Amino acid sequence: MEKARLFLREEYAAIDPALPHWLSVLRSTGASECFHKHGTFFQHLVEVYRILKLWGAPDDVCRCGLFHSSYSNSYVNLAIFEPGVDRSRVKDLIGDPAEQLVELFCIVPRQELIHDMLLFRFSDDQLQEAAASDRSGKKSKLLLPDGFITVKNIRNGEDVRLPRRIVAVFVLLTMADFCDQLYNWQDNLFDNRDGELRFSGNHYWALWPGDVQPGLWMSSISRMGLLLKGLLNEEEQDNGICDAPAAIALKLPPLFDGCSKLLRPVDQIAARDLYLEAVGADLKRQGFDWIAGKLRGACERNPWIGEPHLVLAQLCCLEGAFEEAAVEAALGLERLLQWGTAWDKRVAWEAWIAWGRVLEMNAKEKKWPSTAWGMINLGLVK
Incomplete structure (x- = not known):
């Protein structure tokens, strides 16, 4: 924090x-x-x-x-x-x-490098195998067996030789780049209904910004995490040889249990749909149990998103279940801090963090407003 x-x-x-x-x-x-x-x-x-x-x-x-x-x-x-x-x-x-x-970064064909030559080339099982820890040095190098990859300079067509460490850096940069900018407008543009983010559609007429709902990008980021971990594993088997400028030291992002887990597209879709049902519900009509069930289901299907935990924390505060509210608020904050960006970009990351801290503070103090003016009065975090 x-x-x-x-x-x-x-x-x-x-x-x-x-x-x-x-x-x-x-x-x-x-x-x-x-x-x-x-x-x-x-x-x-x-x-x-x-x-x-x-x-x-x-x-x-x-x-x-x-x-x-x-x-x-x-x-x-x-x-x-x-x-x-x-x-x-x-x-x-x-x-x-x-x-x-x-x-x-500006001269490589990044879609071809990250997606066509690496991410889409390997199955989920192969990426998980490459990412599995193996310090024996006997594991085959599946991703970049030669320790480098060659692409064409997008400006002059000349060959550009990228050592494994630089490829790993570009995977990490792409993870950060994508998770900041993607939401469902891009899903509409590329017809990403299956959540695999293959950029195969061409719905150029999709109106911006759309409804700005959470996008289906997190499964792809989990695959990039496996790819990154696999690349670093392969380099470790080469006794740490780093044919790269300044011998850039990399560490894995704090996502998907150290980039070791895969989020299936079907699970990210289910989690998003359950979350949207919950946040669009009427508590007085649908009731606590129905909405809480949707939010818990979203957290089960996608354990790496923070926003459903924060919505559940508010719900628990409304019900006077302050101990559970404190736990959910802490979980939501932890995940949002790990990502450094919001999954639900209808609200900025900074606002989600501030809201989560308000929830956690009030849950610990076992109090919550019972009027609309009381809700408007929320804001200060001690």
């Missing part, structure tokens, strides 16, 4: 002394005026940086996250810096190793 509190209070200099200057530079480029999915490009860059920081990523990877698409890339045209002109400026800002990552 202490690291998250620095972001919540915008005490950026305490996170990195150079961060306030970086943010000022990004604003001066117009990043806060550029569209990006459910906000501005500036907001997206800051939130990806926050996610990576809360996941414990190395400084150079976090800095890359803050500038990650600033030369434009294979997904989106957001060149707030000209790659042929401004690279030295960006190097002066964030350092050579981080800028090299930014430049690489």
Whole structure:
């Protein structure tokens, strides 16, 4: 919570002394005026940086996250810096190793690299096998047996050789990038009804922003987590040899039990539907048991989302079940802090955290408003 509190209070200099200057530079480029999915490009860059920081990523990877698409890339045209002109400026800002990552990130065909060449190439069973711990050194290297992969530079068509560690960095960056920006507008665009996020549809007419319901992206992130863990396992079998700039040290995000579990698409769909039924219900008409059952079902089908726990905490406070409310509020907060972003993006991550803390505080004090004005009065967290 202490690291998250620095972001919540915008005490950026305490996170990195150079961060306030970086943010000022990004604003001066117009990043806060550029569209990006459910906000501005500036907001997206800051939130990806926050996610990576809360996941414990190395400084150079976090800095890359803050500038990650600033030369434009294979997904989106957001060149707030000209790659042929401004690279030295960006190097002066964030350092050579981080800028090299930014430049690489912007020239690789990321959809082809992460999805076609890796994520969609292997089955769930193969990814789970690659991610399984095995320190014997005898396990076959399924993902990148040669320790590298070659892709084409999207700007000039030349070969780009990516060592395994850099591929792992790009998987981690893509996890943070996707979980910040995806919600059901993208599901509508790509016809992601099955929750596998294969980007196979072409519903370009999907009206923005849609209803901004939670998207079906978390199953794909769980597969990326297995892929990341598998890549790091393979490198460990190579006795830690790291053919990469600055020998970037990586750790697994605190998701899916250390990136060891798979969330099935059918479970993420069921969890979302149960959650939406619950939050759209009328307590006086459907009753506590019916709504609580939906929320508990959502938590069972997808144990890694926080928002259903917080809604259940409020429900328990209304019923005077304060001990259960405190437990649910703590669980919801824990998960939201682990992600560093909201699953239900109809409300900002910061607001979910503040709401969760209000719930937890009041549950521990065994009190809850019984009037509408009392609800409006909620806000202060001690």
